[in-house]
Amino acid sequence: MSPVSGIIAVVGTRTASDQRLRDLALLRRVRDRIDRDYAQPLDVPALARDVHLSAGHLSRQFREAYGESPYSYLMTRRIERAMTLLRRGDLSVTEICFQVGFSSLGTFSTRFSELVGMSPSVYRRDAGRLAIPPCVTRKVTRPIRNREAPLPTTPLP
Template identity: 55%
Template sequence: MAVNLRLLRQLRLAKDAMDRDWAQPLDLDAVAAHAGYSRYHFVRSFKAVYGETPGQYLSRRRIERAQEMLRTADLAVTEICTLVGFSSLGTFSTRFKQHTGLTPTEYRGRHLGRGAALIPGCYALFWAGGFRNSGEAP
């Protein structure tokens, strides 16, 4: 099947926006605008090319980031949930278990101590943008 290169370029722009802003709340219309499509055409095209909807892709990317944080950062599951872009702990836990087969706490228990020491939470939050600079407006 020949894939339209223009379509791929446009979808890649939207995918890059999701990869860049994965921790932020993302509006489907805004992401579709990166590709220059309506939300409905964008969802159909994205799924046809990448095999998953934009929402599924974004959720998977967020869960991958959460897995890394659970293995490396000394942060509460709730903090990680918020840092990776989920607004609901219940949704985060459900999606995490669907993706990994384990709850976030079970995942951390299985992978804790299998590498370097955990990064202290204050450093992880600073690195992830959880702290504002004193000069920034609230």
């Protein structure tokens, strides 16, 4: 290999690595915005415009980095917040629905049931009877989509 081609190979590798780091920083900005503004009307094209990426590229890169699409991540954040508010019990299910960013009670109930496995009102009733500290409850009851849950690495007996 000539000295010039070796330099080009090193520069090309460094550029690809630098680009990957820039992409990860952009993805972190998107994730942080979702975490911060989960109750606001957010959609993938708007999130992509904010970081100067196409919606498709953002979705692919986000899924590769975080294991779920930006939309799924947003829904998970909203449902987690709703779970917290339901455990407190001081707001109605409808008020919680709108407070966490849903515009339809039906959509909220459907998404909640998909992720948690029970309706919001059943969750509120059952969560009220549990005497588990909130930090433990959040960790244990974090919603996971069945099709996105990791498969076991060892075969079951």
